[in-house]
Amino acid sequence: MTHPRPPVGVALFLALFILVVTSISPASSPWTATHWLFTYEHGFIKRGFMGSLHALVSDEVGLRSVWMTHIVVSMAASVAFCTLILRTVRANQTGPDDTQTADMAALAFGLMLLSGSGIVQQFFFDTGRFDVYGFLLLCAAFLATGKLHPIPALLTITFLSILAILIHEAFFFWIAPAALALWLLHHPFSRTSLVPLLSCAAAIVLVTFLAGHSSLSDHMTFEEAKSALQQRADFEVSNPSLEVHFRNLEENMRYTLQRALTKERAFLALIALTILGLQTVIFFAILQPARTGLGYLRSMSVLLCFCPIALVLFGHDHGRWLAMINGNLAVMLLAAARLNPGILSRLAPLTIATMLLVVLAQASLGPFGIMIPYPELDLFNALKTLLEG
Helix, strand or coil, X not given: CCCCCCCHHXXXXXXXXXXXXXXXXXXXXXXXXXXXXXCHHHCCCCCCHHHHHHHHHCCCECHHHHHHXXXXXXXXXXXXXXXXXXXXXXXXXXXXXXXXXXXXHHHHHHHHHHCCCCCHHHHHHCCCCCHHHHHHHHHHHHHHHHHCCHHHHHHHHXXXXXXXXXXXXXXXXXXXXXXXXXXXXXXXXXXXXXXXHHXXXXXXXXXXXXXXXXXHHHCCCHHHHHHHHHCCECXXXXXXXXXXXXXXXXXXXXXXXXXXXXXXXXXXXXXXXXXXXXXXXXXHHHHCHHHHCCCHHHXXXXXXXXXXXXXXXXXXXXXXXXXXXXXXXXXHHHHHHHHCCCHHHCCCHHHHHHHHHHHHHHHHHCCHHHCCCCCCCHHHHHHHHHHHC
16 A cells, blocks of 8 residues: 655745744844955955955945845755755655655654754854855765765865855864765775875865964954944944954953853753754664665764864854754765665654654754754743753
Protein backbone atom coordinates (compact mmCIF):
# COMPACT_ATOMS: atom_id res chain seq x y z
CA MET A 1 0.00 0.00 0.00
CA THR A 2 1.37 3.40 -0.94
CA HIS A 3 0.89 6.47 1.17
CA PRO A 4 0.30 9.95 -0.18
CA ARG A 5 3.33 12.21 0.28
CA PRO A 6 2.82 15.27 2.43
CA PRO A 7 3.63 18.51 0.65
CA VAL A 8 7.09 18.84 2.21
CA GLY A 9 7.99 21.80 0.00
CA VAL A 10 4.82 23.67 0.95
CA ALA A 11 5.44 22.94 4.62
CA LEU A 12 9.03 24.22 4.45
CA PHE A 13 8.11 27.46 2.70
CA LEU A 14 5.23 27.98 5.14
CA ALA A 15 7.69 27.49 8.01
CA LEU A 16 10.03 29.98 6.34
CA PHE A 17 7.23 32.54 6.11
CA ILE A 18 6.38 32.08 9.80
CA LEU A 19 10.04 32.37 10.84
CA VAL A 20 10.48 35.58 8.86
CA VAL A 21 7.28 37.20 10.16
CA THR A 22 8.05 36.37 13.79
CA SER A 23 11.74 37.33 13.57
CA ILE A 24 11.83 40.48 11.44
CA SER A 25 13.16 43.60 13.11
CA PRO A 26 11.38 46.88 12.28
CA ALA A 27 14.61 48.82 11.77
CA SER A 28 18.38 48.72 11.74
CA SER A 29 20.33 50.35 14.54
CA PRO A 30 23.20 52.84 14.39
CA TRP A 31 25.34 50.06 15.89
CA THR A 32 25.02 47.87 12.79
CA ALA A 33 24.63 50.67 10.22
CA THR A 34 27.92 52.29 11.27
CA HIS A 35 29.80 49.26 9.92
CA TRP A 36 28.56 50.16 6.43
CA LEU A 37 30.47 53.44 6.67
CA PHE A 38 33.86 51.72 6.79
CA THR A 39 35.47 51.85 3.32
CA TYR A 40 38.89 51.57 1.67
CA GLU A 41 38.89 55.32 1.08
CA HIS A 42 41.48 55.77 3.82
CA GLY A 43 43.47 52.62 3.01
CA PHE A 44 43.05 48.87 3.37
CA ILE A 45 41.16 48.53 6.67
CA LYS A 46 39.24 45.73 8.31
CA ARG A 47 35.53 45.45 7.49
CA GLY A 48 35.90 47.94 4.67
CA PHE A 49 34.77 45.67 1.84
CA MET A 50 30.98 45.93 2.19
CA GLY A 51 31.10 49.66 2.81
CA SER A 52 33.20 50.11 -0.32
CA LEU A 53 30.64 48.15 -2.36
CA HIS A 54 27.86 50.31 -0.93
CA ALA A 55 29.81 53.47 -1.80
CA LEU A 56 29.80 52.43 -5.46
CA VAL A 57 26.02 52.79 -5.41
CA SER A 58 25.54 55.60 -2.93
CA ASP A 59 27.95 57.66 -0.86
CA GLU A 60 25.34 58.24 1.85
CA VAL A 61 24.45 55.50 4.33
CA GLY A 62 21.02 55.59 5.96
CA LEU A 63 19.25 53.38 8.48
CA ARG A 64 16.39 52.77 6.05
CA SER A 65 18.65 51.85 3.12
CA VAL A 66 20.70 49.48 5.30
CA TRP A 67 17.50 47.86 6.57
CA MET A 68 15.96 47.48 3.12
CA THR A 69 19.15 46.07 1.62
CA HIS A 70 19.49 43.60 4.46
CA ILE A 71 15.88 42.45 4.26
CA VAL A 72 16.08 41.87 0.49
CA VAL A 73 19.37 39.96 0.75
CA SER A 74 18.15 37.95 3.75
CA MET A 75 14.94 37.02 1.97
CA ALA A 76 16.87 35.88 -1.10
CA ALA A 77 19.30 33.91 1.07
CA SER A 78 16.48 32.27 3.04
CA VAL A 79 14.53 31.26 -0.07
CA ALA A 80 17.72 29.92 -1.65
CA PHE A 81 18.56 27.91 1.48
CA CYS A 82 15.00 26.57 1.69
CA THR A 83 15.23 25.51 -1.96
CA LEU A 84 18.61 23.89 -1.30
CA ILE A 85 17.10 21.89 1.57
CA LEU A 86 14.17 20.81 -0.56
CA ARG A 87 16.40 19.71 -3.45
CA THR A 88 18.61 17.71 -1.10
CA VAL A 89 15.60 16.04 0.51
CA ARG A 90 14.05 15.14 -2.82
CA ALA A 91 17.33 13.78 -4.19
CA ASN A 92 17.87 11.75 -1.05
CA GLN A 93 14.40 10.29 -0.62
CA THR A 94 14.28 8.11 -3.74
CA GLY A 95 14.61 4.56 -2.45
CA PRO A 96 11.91 1.89 -2.51
CA ASP A 97 11.73 1.92 1.28
CA ASP A 98 10.06 5.31 1.37
CA THR A 99 7.14 5.34 3.83
CA GLN A 100 5.21 7.88 5.82
CA THR A 101 7.95 7.57 8.44
CA ALA A 102 10.50 8.54 5.81
CA ASP A 103 8.37 11.50 4.81
CA MET A 104 8.22 12.57 8.45
CA ALA A 105 12.01 12.23 8.64
CA ALA A 106 12.41 14.43 5.57
CA LEU A 107 10.09 17.06 7.02
CA ALA A 108 11.80 17.00 10.43
CA PHE A 109 15.21 17.25 8.72
CA GLY A 110 14.13 20.25 6.66
CA LEU A 111 12.50 22.05 9.58
CA MET A 112 15.56 21.45 11.78
CA LEU A 113 17.81 23.14 9.25
CA LEU A 114 15.43 25.96 8.39
CA SER A 115 14.58 26.86 11.99
CA GLY A 116 18.25 27.05 12.93
CA SER A 117 18.64 29.81 15.47
CA GLY A 118 21.69 31.13 13.65
CA ILE A 119 20.14 31.27 10.19
CA VAL A 120 16.76 32.73 9.20
CA GLN A 121 15.85 33.96 12.70
CA GLN A 122 19.27 35.53 13.15
CA PHE A 123 19.21 37.25 9.74
CA PHE A 124 15.87 38.98 10.22
CA PHE A 125 16.22 39.84 13.91
CA ASP A 126 19.68 41.42 13.76
CA THR A 127 19.31 43.50 10.60
CA GLY A 128 22.36 45.20 9.17
CA ARG A 129 24.89 42.58 10.23
CA PHE A 130 27.21 41.02 7.67
CA ASP A 131 26.46 37.46 8.84
CA VAL A 132 23.95 36.77 6.06
CA TYR A 133 26.69 37.36 3.47
CA GLY A 134 28.95 34.93 5.29
CA PHE A 135 26.24 32.28 5.22
CA LEU A 136 25.70 32.83 1.50
CA LEU A 137 29.42 32.19 0.96
CA LEU A 138 29.12 29.05 3.07
CA CYS A 139 26.28 27.79 0.87
CA ALA A 140 28.43 28.52 -2.18
CA ALA A 141 31.20 26.41 -0.59
CA PHE A 142 28.68 23.60 -0.11
CA LEU A 143 27.78 23.68 -3.81
CA ALA A 144 31.42 23.93 -4.94
CA THR A 145 32.69 21.02 -2.86
CA GLY A 146 29.89 18.80 -4.10
CA LYS A 147 30.20 19.70 -7.79
CA LEU A 148 33.90 20.32 -8.47
CA HIS A 149 36.99 18.10 -8.50
CA PRO A 150 39.31 18.35 -5.46
CA ILE A 151 41.77 21.07 -6.60
CA PRO A 152 39.22 23.35 -8.31
CA ALA A 153 36.99 22.95 -5.24
CA LEU A 154 39.90 23.83 -2.95
CA LEU A 155 40.72 26.95 -4.96
CA THR A 156 37.06 27.97 -4.92
CA ILE A 157 36.64 27.64 -1.15
CA THR A 158 39.92 29.55 -0.69
CA PHE A 159 38.52 32.43 -2.75
CA LEU A 160 35.25 32.31 -0.80
CA SER A 161 37.12 32.28 2.52
CA ILE A 162 39.24 35.30 1.55
CA LEU A 163 36.12 37.16 0.43
CA ALA A 164 34.49 36.35 3.78
CA ILE A 165 37.53 37.65 5.70
CA LEU A 166 37.43 40.91 3.75
CA ILE A 167 33.81 41.28 4.85
CA HIS A 168 34.65 40.60 8.52
CA GLU A 169 38.01 39.46 9.86
CA ALA A 170 36.32 37.19 12.44
CA PHE A 171 34.96 35.07 9.57
CA PHE A 172 38.43 33.50 9.52
CA PHE A 173 37.14 31.34 12.38
CA TRP A 174 33.78 30.75 10.69
CA ILE A 175 33.84 30.38 6.91
CA ALA A 176 37.39 29.10 6.37
CA PRO A 177 37.16 26.11 8.81
CA ALA A 178 33.63 25.18 7.72
CA ALA A 179 34.58 25.33 4.03
CA LEU A 180 37.60 23.13 4.75
CA ALA A 181 35.34 20.69 6.63
CA LEU A 182 33.09 20.45 3.57
CA TRP A 183 36.11 19.86 1.34
CA LEU A 184 37.56 17.13 3.59
CA LEU A 185 34.16 15.45 3.76
CA HIS A 186 33.77 15.29 -0.03
CA HIS A 187 37.37 14.72 -1.11
CA PRO A 188 39.77 12.21 0.48
CA PHE A 189 43.04 13.75 1.59
CA SER A 190 46.12 12.63 -0.38
CA ARG A 191 49.78 13.59 -0.71
CA THR A 192 49.10 15.35 -4.01
CA SER A 193 46.67 17.69 -2.30
CA LEU A 194 49.05 18.58 0.56
CA VAL A 195 50.94 21.38 -1.23
CA PRO A 196 47.79 23.05 -2.67
CA LEU A 197 46.12 22.75 0.74
CA LEU A 198 49.04 24.36 2.58
CA SER A 199 49.34 27.09 -0.09
CA CYS A 200 45.66 27.96 0.17
CA ALA A 201 45.85 27.96 3.97
CA ALA A 202 48.85 30.31 3.84
CA ALA A 203 46.96 32.70 1.56
CA ILE A 204 43.97 32.75 3.92
CA VAL A 205 46.17 33.37 6.98
CA LEU A 206 48.02 36.18 5.19
CA VAL A 207 44.82 37.98 4.20
CA THR A 208 43.49 37.56 7.75
CA PHE A 209 46.67 39.06 9.21
CA LEU A 210 46.56 42.04 6.84
CA ALA A 211 42.84 42.63 7.36
CA GLY A 212 42.92 42.16 11.12
CA HIS A 213 45.83 44.54 11.68
CA SER A 214 44.63 47.40 9.46
CA SER A 215 42.34 49.92 11.14
CA LEU A 216 41.15 53.48 10.90
CA SER A 217 43.32 54.16 13.94
CA ASP A 218 46.35 53.80 11.64
CA HIS A 219 45.21 56.84 9.65
CA MET A 220 43.36 59.21 12.01
CA THR A 221 42.21 59.83 15.55
CA PHE A 222 38.85 58.67 16.89
CA GLU A 223 37.38 62.18 16.65
CA GLU A 224 38.62 62.64 13.07
CA ALA A 225 37.23 59.24 12.05
CA LYS A 226 33.83 59.94 13.60
CA SER A 227 33.64 63.34 11.92
CA ALA A 228 34.54 61.85 8.51
CA LEU A 229 32.00 59.04 8.83
CA GLN A 230 29.27 61.33 10.16
CA GLN A 231 29.34 63.33 6.93
CA ARG A 232 28.07 60.27 5.05
CA ALA A 233 25.47 59.08 7.59
CA ASP A 234 21.89 60.16 8.21
CA PHE A 235 22.11 58.85 11.79
CA GLU A 236 24.36 59.38 14.77
CA VAL A 237 27.52 57.29 14.26
CA SER A 238 27.78 54.66 16.98
CA ASN A 239 30.81 55.12 19.21
CA PRO A 240 30.92 51.41 20.25
CA SER A 241 30.90 50.37 16.57
CA LEU A 242 33.66 52.80 15.69
CA GLU A 243 35.70 51.58 18.67
CA VAL A 244 36.34 48.26 16.91
CA HIS A 245 38.93 50.18 14.89
CA PHE A 246 40.50 51.66 18.01
CA ARG A 247 40.63 48.65 20.37
CA ASN A 248 43.52 46.19 20.27
CA LEU A 249 43.22 42.48 21.03
CA GLU A 250 43.98 42.88 24.72
CA GLU A 251 41.33 45.58 25.07
CA ASN A 252 38.82 43.40 23.24
CA MET A 253 39.40 40.57 25.70
CA ARG A 254 39.05 42.94 28.66
CA TYR A 255 35.84 44.29 27.14
CA THR A 256 34.55 40.74 26.90
CA LEU A 257 35.35 39.94 30.52
CA GLN A 258 33.62 43.09 31.74
CA ARG A 259 30.42 42.87 29.71
CA ALA A 260 29.72 39.35 28.56
CA LEU A 261 30.64 36.74 31.13
CA THR A 262 27.47 36.85 33.20
CA LYS A 263 25.59 34.00 34.86
CA GLU A 264 22.57 34.47 32.58
CA ARG A 265 24.64 34.36 29.39
CA ALA A 266 26.59 31.32 30.59
CA PHE A 267 23.38 29.40 31.34
CA LEU A 268 21.82 30.24 27.98
CA ALA A 269 25.07 29.44 26.18
CA LEU A 270 24.92 25.99 27.78
CA ILE A 271 21.43 25.51 26.33
CA ALA A 272 22.69 26.59 22.91
CA LEU A 273 25.69 24.24 23.07
CA THR A 274 23.36 21.38 24.03
CA ILE A 275 21.32 22.00 20.88
CA LEU A 276 24.49 22.14 18.78
CA GLY A 277 25.66 18.90 20.38
CA LEU A 278 22.39 17.19 19.43
CA GLN A 279 22.81 18.40 15.85
CA THR A 280 26.32 16.92 15.78
CA VAL A 281 24.96 13.55 16.93
CA ILE A 282 22.31 13.75 14.19
CA PHE A 283 25.07 14.51 11.67
CA PHE A 284 26.78 11.18 12.42
CA ALA A 285 23.42 9.37 12.39
CA ILE A 286 22.76 10.70 8.86
CA LEU A 287 26.27 10.35 7.50
CA GLN A 288 26.87 6.84 8.93
CA PRO A 289 30.66 6.92 8.29
CA ALA A 290 31.12 3.15 8.54
CA ARG A 291 28.35 2.38 6.07
CA THR A 292 29.31 5.05 3.52
CA GLY A 293 32.99 4.16 3.68
CA LEU A 294 34.01 7.67 4.70
CA GLY A 295 35.46 6.50 8.01
CA TYR A 296 35.22 8.23 11.36
CA LEU A 297 38.53 10.08 11.00
CA ARG A 298 37.38 11.84 7.83
CA SER A 299 33.93 12.54 9.23
CA MET A 300 35.51 14.15 12.30
CA SER A 301 36.06 17.18 10.08
CA VAL A 302 32.69 18.27 11.46
CA LEU A 303 34.58 19.41 14.56
CA LEU A 304 36.00 22.26 12.47
CA CYS A 305 32.49 23.70 12.58
CA PHE A 306 33.06 24.58 16.23
CA CYS A 307 36.03 26.90 15.53
CA PRO A 308 33.93 30.05 16.15
CA ILE A 309 34.08 29.17 19.86
CA ALA A 310 37.58 30.70 19.74
CA LEU A 311 35.92 34.06 19.19
CA VAL A 312 34.52 33.97 22.71
CA LEU A 313 37.94 35.23 23.82
CA PHE A 314 38.00 38.15 21.39
CA GLY A 315 34.47 39.55 21.30
CA HIS A 316 31.45 39.81 23.57
CA ASP A 317 28.86 38.66 21.00
CA HIS A 318 28.89 35.10 22.28
CA GLY A 319 25.52 34.34 20.76
CA ARG A 320 26.71 35.25 17.27
CA TRP A 321 29.59 32.82 17.49
CA LEU A 322 27.17 30.07 18.49
CA ALA A 323 24.96 31.17 15.59
CA MET A 324 27.90 30.65 13.24
CA ILE A 325 28.32 27.08 14.52
CA ASN A 326 24.61 26.53 13.90
CA GLY A 327 25.05 27.65 10.29
CA ASN A 328 28.11 25.43 9.87
CA LEU A 329 26.27 22.36 11.12
CA ALA A 330 23.33 23.12 8.82
CA VAL A 331 25.44 22.88 5.66
CA MET A 332 27.33 19.86 7.03
CA LEU A 333 24.02 18.10 7.64
CA LEU A 334 23.02 18.85 4.05
CA ALA A 335 26.34 17.40 2.89
CA ALA A 336 25.83 14.28 5.03
CA ALA A 337 22.42 13.66 3.47
CA ARG A 338 23.89 14.15 0.00
CA LEU A 339 26.72 11.69 0.65
CA ASN A 340 24.42 8.97 2.02
CA PRO A 341 21.59 8.57 -0.55
CA GLY A 342 18.34 7.21 0.84
CA ILE A 343 19.28 7.74 4.48
CA LEU A 344 16.13 9.76 5.18
CA SER A 345 14.16 6.60 4.41
CA ARG A 346 16.14 4.61 6.97
CA LEU A 347 16.47 6.93 9.95
CA ALA A 348 15.60 5.45 13.32
CA PRO A 349 12.52 6.84 15.13
CA LEU A 350 14.80 8.13 17.92
CA THR A 351 16.77 10.23 15.43
CA ILE A 352 13.55 11.66 13.97
CA ALA A 353 12.29 12.46 17.47
CA THR A 354 15.60 14.19 18.28
CA MET A 355 15.31 16.33 15.15
CA LEU A 356 11.79 17.37 16.14
CA LEU A 357 13.05 18.21 19.63
CA VAL A 358 15.74 20.44 18.11
CA VAL A 359 13.08 22.14 15.95
CA LEU A 360 10.99 22.87 19.04
CA ALA A 361 13.98 24.22 20.96
CA GLN A 362 15.19 26.43 18.11
CA ALA A 363 11.75 27.84 17.40
CA SER A 364 11.22 28.60 21.10
CA LEU A 365 14.59 30.11 21.93
CA GLY A 366 14.85 32.40 18.93
CA PRO A 367 18.11 33.65 17.42
CA PHE A 368 21.35 32.82 19.19
CA GLY A 369 22.70 36.18 18.10
CA ILE A 370 20.97 38.04 20.90
CA MET A 371 21.84 35.27 23.36
CA ILE A 372 18.49 35.45 25.09
CA PRO A 373 15.18 33.78 24.20
CA TYR A 374 12.44 35.87 22.69
CA PRO A 375 11.36 38.29 25.48
CA GLU A 376 7.64 37.77 24.86
CA LEU A 377 7.79 34.02 25.53
CA ASP A 378 6.73 32.63 28.90
CA LEU A 379 9.85 30.45 28.68
CA PHE A 380 12.02 33.56 28.85
CA ASN A 381 10.21 34.85 31.94
CA ALA A 382 10.58 31.46 33.61
CA LEU A 383 14.32 31.34 32.89
CA LYS A 384 14.78 34.93 34.04
CA THR A 385 12.98 34.22 37.31
CA LEU A 386 15.07 31.09 37.82
CA LEU A 387 18.35 32.91 37.18
CA GLU A 388 17.49 35.94 39.32
CA GLY A 389 16.19 33.74 42.12
